[in-house]
Amino acid sequence: MADVTVLGAGAAGLAVAAQLKGRGVDSVVLERGPGVATSWRGRYDRLRLHTVRGLSGLPGMPIPRAYGRWVRRDDLVRYLEAYAERFGLDVRTGTAIERVKPGDGRWSLQLADGTEHTTGTLIVATGYLHTPVVPQWPGLPTWTGQLIHSAEYRNAQPFQGRNVLVVGPGNSGAEIATDLAEGGASSVSLAIRTPPHIVRRSTAGWPAQMNGLLLGNVLPEPLFNAIAATMAKVEVPNLSPYGLQRPTDGLKTRLRTQRYVPLQDVGIVRDVMAGRVKPVAAVESFTPSSVQLADGSSVEPDVVVAATGYGTGLRELFDDPSLFDETGVPLVHGGAAARPGLYFMGYDVTLGGMLRQLAIESRRVAKAVHRP
């Protein structure tokens, strides 16, 4: 068996395995799911990439033009399947890794089936958005309504005629709120702790991603923040009469301090203005029948969709906490080795898009693993 092991057959794992192959290095890709792109298969039905097709493909094989500018979930899965096929990657599906330990200059992987696999080089690409996180709100265990994480949401059908509170105005939360409003939920509220930075997905054909890409790296933070705030005022109507304030911090500052990407408007602005989605204050706590909000008011939803983010799940995989920062992101990732023979990739959040970023990282990591 190859002595290079990649953990995870998502975009990151497939890209690095293909890059290694191009350098004459065989690797084995271990994937816990039933196929490549497991995380995309499980995402909600209406999801499309919010980064443009041309800047979202992996090295050596562009996403087909036929998939359009904003690639659908199922087409991305098809593309990643074709990518693994095209490069003849050795993907072992149904192989979940539970623990990783160092030993005798190698890495030892404990598989869920109780077996062990050792490898000289380990590339961890298990996803930045790995483990759904739901805050432990006071009173939550006593609440009698239904709670799901956004990762479990597929479409509005099960929620028709029901009052739904979506928590968190990120890209998933806002799009799910729109989906619910269009799909027949009785009422949709969106709980907001920190006002989002809202950008139009594209303006006169020019994608927001390009602004992030071209300006994000060159402009100093205060200038980028000022330009982004001005553009937001021009592009996005003032939603404060509807209960959604403009953010007070800068976009690039929030990216740096919180790994934050802006909210791309695919309907939420329209829905808030039409009263189909009602912004409400942040969730504070639960009672058996209601959700208490930070402004002292309360709502009584039938369902709460927690679009409250993800953890990396890496602390559970590794014994060594010194590999990670307090949020569970590896301190060294995207190129250099974190430890001899150990690499992490896919953990950098940028305004240019994560898929584009992990394509870049796949080249760097492959180069670091194998220098001819």
Ligand SMILES: Cc1cc2nc3c(=O)[nH]c(=O)nc-3n(C[C@H](O)[C@H](O)[C@H](O)COP(=O)(O)OP(=O)(O)OC[C@H]3O[C@@H](n4cnc5c(N)ncnc54)[C@H](O)[C@@H]3O)c2cc1C
């Ligand atoms: C809703 C949503 C929309 C997004 N839209 C965009 C977008 O438009 N543009 C963009 O650039 N980025 C987008 N992203 C961000 C990012 O590009 C994706 O999350 C992308 O899937 C990251 O690829 P990845 O390979 O790093 O992780 P993943 O796709 O999550 O792949 C990780 C793989 O590792 C496997 N795995 C995990 N743990 C184990 C284990 N212990 N053992 C074995 N296998 C394991 C998983 O099953 C999975 O297949 C989006 C993210 C989300 C959640």
